[in-house]
Amino acid sequence: MRRVYLDNNATTPVAPEVFEAMRPYLVSDYGNASSIHWYGQQAKAAVENAREELARLINARPAEIVFTSGGTESDNAAIFGIVEAAKGDSKHVISSDIEHHAVLFACRALEKRGVRVTYVRAGSDGVVDPADVERAIGPDTVLITLMHANNELGTIQPLEEIGRIARQHDIFFHTDAVQSVGKIPVDVEALGVDLLSLSAHKLNGPKGVGALYVRRGTILKPLLYGGHHERDRRPGTENTPGIVGLGRAAGLAREGMPEEAARIGALRDELEAGILARVPDAAANGGRLHRLPTTTNLRFDAIEGEGFVIAMDLKGIACSTGAACSSGSVEVSHVLSAIGLTPAQARSSIRFSLGRYNAPEDVATTLGILPDVVERLRAVSPHYRKAVASVK
Numbered sequence: 222m223r224r225v226y227l228d229n230n231a232t233t234p235v236a237p238e239v240f241e242a243m244r245p246y247l248v249s250d251y252g253n254a255s256s257i258h259w260y261g262q263q264a265k266a267a268v269e270n271a272r273e274e275l276a277r278l279i280n281a282r283p284a285e286i287v288f289t290s291g292g293t294e295s296d297n298a299a300i301f302g303i304v305e306a307a308k309g310d311s312k313h314v315i316s317s318d319i320e321h322h323a324v325l326f327a328c329r330a331l332e333k334r335g336v337r338v339t340y341v342r343a344g345s346d347g348v349v350d351p352a353d354v355e356r357a358i359g360p361d362t363v364l365i366t367l368m369h370a371n372n373e374l375g376t377i378q379p380l381e382e383i384g385r386i387a388r389q390h391d392i393f394f395h396t397d398a399v400q401s402v403g404k405i406p407v408d409v410e411a412l413g414v415d416l417l418s419l420s421a422h423k424l425n426g427p428k429g430v431g432a433l434y435v436r437r438g439t440i441l442k443p444l445l446y447g448g449h450h451e452r453d454r455r456p457g458t459e460n461t462p463g464i465v466g467l468g469r470a471a472g473l474a475r476e477g478m479p480e481e482a483a484r485i486g487a488l489r490d491e492l493e494a495g496i497l498a499r500v501p502d503a504a505a506n507g508g509r510l511h512r513l514p515t516t517t518n519l520r521f522d523a524i525e526g527e528g529f530v531i532a533m534d535l536k537g538i539a540c541s542t543g544a545a546c547s548s549g550s551v552e553v554s555h556v557l558s559a560i561g562l563t564p565a566q567a568r569s570s571i572r573f574s575l576g577r578y579n580a581p582e583d584v585a586t587t588l589g590i591l592p593d594v595v596e597r598l599r600a601v602s603p604h605y606r607k608a609v610a611s612v613k
């Protein structure tokens with residue numbers, strides 16, 4: 222069976238170039254980057270080289286990059302780090318209702334500690350209005366944390382405008398850019414962010430490594446206590462192979478950026494248009510104007526998402542009902558609810574996310590299989606005719 226992977230927003234395969242770059246640091250150059258002997262110096266040089274590569278991808282200075290264990294840690298380090306370093310008894314944070322759980326649940330934890338959080342509501346297009354962010358600002362606002370590209374919809378937030386607002390009001394601005402880094406241009410100066418989270422495994426690097434960009438001069442209270450690694454900002458022996466992999470993945474992404482984005486975007490458009498043309502009572506979720514080239518989120522009336530994903534998997538096609546972390550839970554996606562979908566619509570929604578190794582045959586294979594799967598599931602659904610009757 223020909224397998225097709227259309228779940229690149231959940232994770233991506235490690236590029237062979239990345240794997241080859243990592244190999245020596247697992248096998249022969251295994252030193253601790255803090256050691257003074259040859260082994261340590263090899264590791265140290267590799268870590269610093271990766272830091273430069275990654276800094277170049279996002280237009281940062283190498284000294285502003287802190288390596289972490291991934292996107293989740295970077296989000297938590299930024300959010301708790303800023304809020305706990307902030308002075309005053311009354312603290313307020315602005316976020317949105319379409320954030321990844323790594324941000325959303327960090328904000329909920331802040332609320333339990335007495336911090337006030339405003340969750341700005343995204344529109345039905347899956348985009349936050351900067352005016353709503355500005356209106357939410359109060360005298361005690363210490364942080365704005367808003368994602369760059371949404372992992373479920375692919376929608377891109379107007380960070381430049383929000384960055385300008387944050388700067389005018391002298392408020393720290395963090396973005397979770399885990400889905401956008403390596404896919405579209407991400408420039409910390411143009412976006413006006415003070416902190417930015419990214420993760421290697423979303424851009425053809427290894428799992429368990431990521432980074433937090435911290436603008437020069439930004440004071441964070443650390444999450445972890447230990448050694449003097451990463452300029453005292455993140456203790457723990459550096460994950461040299463992982464960091465090298467992240468650096469190489471950043472280099473690959475930068476080299477191929479405009480062409481790859483165009484190629485993947487064309488495949489995504491073909492897949493989306495092909496499905497919408499072949500499947501009746503299907504629709505796209507979220508706005509399609511400001512969107513990553515990698516992602517489409519579609520709903521098929523009366524289809525139960527989990528059942529659809531399993532039926533597609535049996536045919537060799539991997540797609541997703543939304544955030545991978547939510548699979549197995551019966552809750553509907555908070556993102557799809559936030560943009561106004563009914564629970565039934567949210568449950569019938571499927572995310573297809575493409576990446577570096579998808580080819581035109583993947584789209585053709587999927588278009589050959591998907592309409593039958595939908596039809597078969599609808600044939601046994603008690604809701605299908607009713608659903609059609611109610612939307613017409």
Ligand SMILES: *Cc1c(COP(=O)(O)O)cnc(C)c1O
Pocket residue numbers: 230231290291292293294321323368370371372397399400420421422423429430431
């Ligand atoms: C995957 C993802 C994360 C979490 O990153 P990990 O490296 O898996 O911890 C955070 N935010 C977004 C938007 C993501 O897509």
